[in-house]
Amino acid sequence: MGNKMEDVKESIIQQTKGPTLGEQLWLPKLLSDGCVLQQGEGTRVWGKTLPYMGVTAELGAARGGLDSELPDIVSSTRSDSKGDWQILFPELKPGGPFSLTVRTESGGFRRVEDVYVGEVFVCAGQSNMELPMERVRDRYPEEFERMEEPLIRLYKVREQYDFNGPLMDHEKAEWKGCSKESIGGFSAVSYFFGRYLLEDRKVPVGLINLSLGGTPAEAWMGREALLSYPEAIETLEKYRDSNFVKEQIQRNERLQKEWHDRIDEEDSGFKNLEKPWKEIQLPGFLEDAGLGNFCGSIWLKKKFQVPETMAKKAAKLWLGTLVDSDRTYVNGVLVGETFYQYPPRKYQIPEGLLNCGENEIVIRLVCDNGKGRMTPGKIYAVFTETERISLEGVWEYRVGFSCGPAPQTDFVSGKPTGLFNAMVAPCLSYTVKGVLWYQGESNDKNPYTYKDLLQRLILYWREVWKQERLPFVVAQLPGFSIDLKKDSQAWPMIRDAQAQAARIPDVAVTVNLDLGEWNDLHPLNKKEVARRMALAARGMIYGEPVVYKGPELRGWKVTGNRVELFFDAGEGKKIRVKDGAGAEAFQLAGDDGVFYRAEGQVKDNQVSVWRKELEKPMYLRYGYENAPQKGLLLNEEGLLASPFCLKLEGGEGLV
Template structure:
């Protein structure tokens, strides 16, 4: 709030004088969209005219003039047909005030938004893509990342944070992985400068990125917006939540025998064998006899090392842990993480490992009964000379048991309109080629509203930017299962994302095979970005490329069987794993789904039920993490999950 007041104060001060003020996004290294109508705007008071010139060396590449209105606002539309870099943008008022912005590029600009999988930095996925990270240097690929900021008092007219950074070794690890890979693929395809505006934040539902007017008639959401806009409400709510969270955490530490008795020292305290019980990990604590455990559990694993490794540095990988951990090797803390999602990848410094027996001890805090060491993750200690597998038989002791679940934080940023007002709205005059959207995970409790929300968001963003039917690309949710109930909302969310293509100039890319059943944040952002870039090349740039998998066009009864005919099959209709097609289900008049057999016949699928039940509706890949016999075309692009009625 203080920053907002400072921004508004500086604006008003500038407009009281003869000051010329530009939006924060107009800064050194910026990329302007090549277009016949690229908008440049700002504010200036007590002047009659503002002249905007783009210089290519000494040559004028584009020039336009504007007159400020009564509020001091002005804008021009530049004709920028030629892509390039090294430009100088000069803004000059008739009172002699001048602003010069250097290292300006003209090329392709996309706005990338959503939640954690859009925000996830390359730092989290660099071990998957070491070669790409090493070869990251590209001064023509630039990203403008906007930091978290919410407000419920209406849209801001300017940003409070952000700067343009080029793809370089000193910047790349903090870039969004998906955004960066998307930019690389566009650079390869279009061979022009690419600018990407990343407006994302982990955990956010779609409502946080929508304007207030889109919730007309929804009294509960309007009341939420009113409450969070009221004076002092946020501060009081945060204070209460923080006090409750600190109190729970304080109890977990003050009552933890492990801390009091220094179990993390392990054998150094002569604790071997006393009260430690065997447990097989990785795995869920609830599946190991510790149902609904809340509190602190200590985990210990002994391992042996050869003499030549003693004292050497190493890396410790433990996958992901639920919820927070403090991890020790031979009595020395080597890392800690405060919540469940980041992979535990800890550096073990020199001088800690020893010849013969060593031990790793984890103090694991479990907030809500879902504690685990995530299965099917790499779990071991290694360096360039060896790998020591740590999965298998561990030991455990209970440090403390807490009756209450840890209080849930009230994330203010996730409330309706907050991020739209504070992060997105200030960008809406910036000319872009299109939008990329990767979001939906946080709406899995209310999937029935998601189609309406997503279509409204697309419509509204296009209206706000005023560029017509701007291309809008949606990354469909990948396969995921570990934290979801069997009947979760993920299949319905994917269907809502597919139906977004009912809007013109909208594409949804399918990523079922790019997920990880045990990780909400799958590592393979490169292939997700590649599929999005194919969609961009087709929709935004008019290229003749295959960008989508098979599309179900007709679903018709043939006697007791049903035939589904597909388009976009390319040379042939296939399955990704070479198995017969699976994941098909049918429902009769009662609406209860049952599995059916499927066979590929040319560009169609013929469905049959061994019990000859009447099939009225069909659905495909309608699970959290469908994997077997997934349909694809010759380009390897998957068919989207879908649900449809059977024509007679």
Template sequence: FKAVTGQDGSWSVKMNSMKAGGPFKMILEGENKITLQDILIGDVWFCSGQSNMALPMERLKEAYPEVIENDDFPWIRNFFVPTKASLSGESSDLPRGRWMPATQSNILSFGGTSYFFARKLFQEYKIPIGIINSSVGGTPIEAWMSREAFVGNIDQLKKIDTFRDSVFLNNYQKSAKSNLLARSVNQLPVVDLGLAGPLKWTNPDFDASGWRKFWMPGYWADQGLRNINGIFYFRKELQIPTEMSAKQAKLYLGRIIDSDSVFLNGKFIGNTTYQYPPRRYVIPQGLLMPGKNILIVKVVSNSGKGGFVPDKNYTLQVSDEKIDLKGAWSYEVGYAQPKQNQGFSGNAELPIVAQNEPTGLFNTMVSPATRFAIKGFLWYQGESNTGDAKAYGQLLGALIKDWRNKWKQGDLPFIYAQLPNFMEANYLPEESSWAEFRQSQLEALSVPNTGMAVTIDEGEWNDIHPLNKKDVGERLALWASHLAYGNEDIIYSGPIYKSNSINNSELTINFDYNSELVVKGKGPLKGFALAGADKVFHWVNARIVGNSVVITIPKEFKPAFIRYAWADNPDRANLYNKSGLPGSPFEAEVE
């Protein structure tokens, strides 16, 4: 192959499809000579979205210890795109990174969803699988779309073009930061009582006998102290058996809202700066003493309901011995944060965060990759857009069209994860922004060559970052096997709503991908609700008949709408197929 460099030093070579395999080496010769080693020929998937796509295997290591210990797949490669955002226009190169093989020392850095996706495909097809993981937590879909995707949206185009003006943007940012500084000047300084006295509250000798009682885990708003954020100190006296003392230990403190610092016997153990990571700390050898030990957790809560998230792991572990940390603690307030906007008025401008603005991440983390041939797209995103489900349905279709246009490889497979169950379950039928959002995701299946993995059974009510990424990745891989590899011999989707009809007093619901419908677990089929024209929903009895679901319509009731699994956390939903794949939530008008 030969290429001529442009004036900017760039060049490109287009190669025909080659047989999968390797490793190979590539020799580049010009005025100098460069040799690139360990090159594989295989399928590359562009994987993108927000935190549930980015979430690394390191966060999942307690959930999959055997995978972390035993997996060794050098033919699976991962390129994790470093976070970089810009509103000034499209970049020519991705942020600097490197391809990493899925060997034991590297697996912890792979995104969990994309790793299990690639692992499943490799085990099935025995060809190299490459992952470009371009994901940023907490980002909206608009940030991942190009300017062209917003053609027809005058307001968004005006905003995009305005922010491309570097002079305007720099002046705006300076003004906004000045306003924030002016606000902070008008506020009283933070005085943490835990640090202000002659004896710090983290000192084991501090007398905490007058502190409030607290039952771990939980939230202080539920235990007698409402409407307060700030700095809090939590204290627990531990009795350590002699055989556990002086050894290295692991401390698990579930998940804490928002940030925390941990002290044992007055010594700093570690800290976590935001709410989402699981709290896992190592207590060095020699710090645990036989008998009495004082554990202090300093928590900083910025907004909302602060505390210790229930149904998580709160233990101290030495080898195979564990001490349960749930139960009676004590706590005190070190600093009460003033109410928001107290001490100033007005609607001052806030600084622009490029990764949250339209095109902000497409410019830097997507556009440069469009020059490379890929097998398809993997998408796990939406939590940041649940406030406007209707708009998301339009945006997702626009993003799919946009990316396919940019890659110029036709209707590449676009496979995405429907949002999982999350938040508290409700026993009665309810309105739900997350259910509306899942409906918008469901309707995106009308776009050709798309697939959706249903995950309403893989979430956690108390964690927006559920740990079960293996089933999610493998369900996405089932769709890839069908769409990208032409496998027609597998069941790749759970039941998807198709149509309904009324015959006398029975409503029959038909599904696509309806191979042998089953009820998961014991008991009757659950999760179906009917409403009249007033859209007030009521649970109804449903049963499986063949490959359909049949509902007996209550007497003197005229149904107008049908819903299934319509909730933030649809824990009653139990419609599956014989392959163990769940049915998608849906809402439909009764025909």
């Protein structure tokens, strides 16, 4: 074949950027112990070996498996001039566990155990798709007590980026079955979707989780999909230089360290008697105490009384969320610390620390960007299973050190193409049933482009996955407002862009306005998010007779200052208003584009709205706010209408 054996082995190792070559045969991590293969025709397995080598793949029953009576499935092929090979199994029936055995003519041999056949979904996006079950443990404690469920299996890809072209394999990734030991690390949306799908389809479920917090859509797209975005391509060209990337990472670390070190050195401390303590009402915002735009360290303290029945007992300390990082002490003992704003502060007070009578909690809070707070609407308490002490009310504070804002971090992993190349590309040969997409928060700085970006991403993934009708289920962003400007239209625009993606065939969009938390970027009700995505999969992908869409606007008519809107809520069914409210979710504007809250009424499947001050309404919006709560429309199944914005031209129209 023109090459020595050792040269060929080294060539394969280099091309796969890391995988070891066992007996001249390499398989990707996706084809490893515990994997789930997609049932049906044309399921692909692939790898690398020597050039022009015969390869045989056999899927057979594992010893003692439930499907031991099924015949083995055997397919063969020959590798190409580069040693690449792929095999399409003719038809796979659901079941398992099986063994996947791959052999080559030269003696290469690999066996993959504990293989199942069922339904495989990609679960992709940013932090709300990544959020693990551990973060929602207190909301769903029963899920952590379930028996082991080997038919739900997660392939979690760890953070990795590359700006110089698609990789062949993941650096860190593995399949895990659901158990009491592993469930905490499962993506919550992925897990609950898997539960619903298993209950419905009664086959093994494989979930490939490709998600990373704080990442825009551009990071999940290949270069070819971004050619009409010159700024993205310009950024990509800079990050293709590995030395530049290294310098950026080092710069981030150096600037952050210098900023925090300076605070640590200059902080006058908790016991500095020269600075008096002042009162502050918490939870709340520091700016409410005259500390607007405060950056640096601030000390917060509160005394609380512990009854004899709680004294010396272990207890829980919940402090909602704090902006930005904290170290928290109870009676002088460090009980917990968190390094950024988003995780909930749930600390353990060890046995013996709480005294009968007076106790003290002290928090050293470091504020990065002038928006320090104890987030309102959260739980602030010390409690056991039977008793609870509220920590809300009057606290005291003392500034430790005031300075300028923390340097902005250049998040390398969010740059264009990096995550696509390193996390998505190695999956493209894996046969999947569909994609769950939950992302958009990090595109709110430029929401005008998101409609195009999302549609490009969907079409591009279909092209490179070589599945022309690859179904997508998109989770529309829920309600959220605390970190957004009051009149900002960024999130409503992104929701609108997501809704419009449903115009592409085989794309469904779930509406989640009511599942958000105004004061938390990471709402906890991931089970209902997953249920709605599972309904969409059942209806759109599997063709089941289930309702998976909320009421849909079918037309409108303007008569004087009144706008009548006509909705379809399903055959013979009517729309209703969440919580029995009126038309509070509707807004009207005239020629000047200034919107006013509408008055209105809902009857059957018709909504009439008006505003006395507007003789001729020209624009109408529904649900077009950061976190609308009143007047949301839903069908009899409890699914919401998607937000929309209309220009009321011509007196009437159809959507």
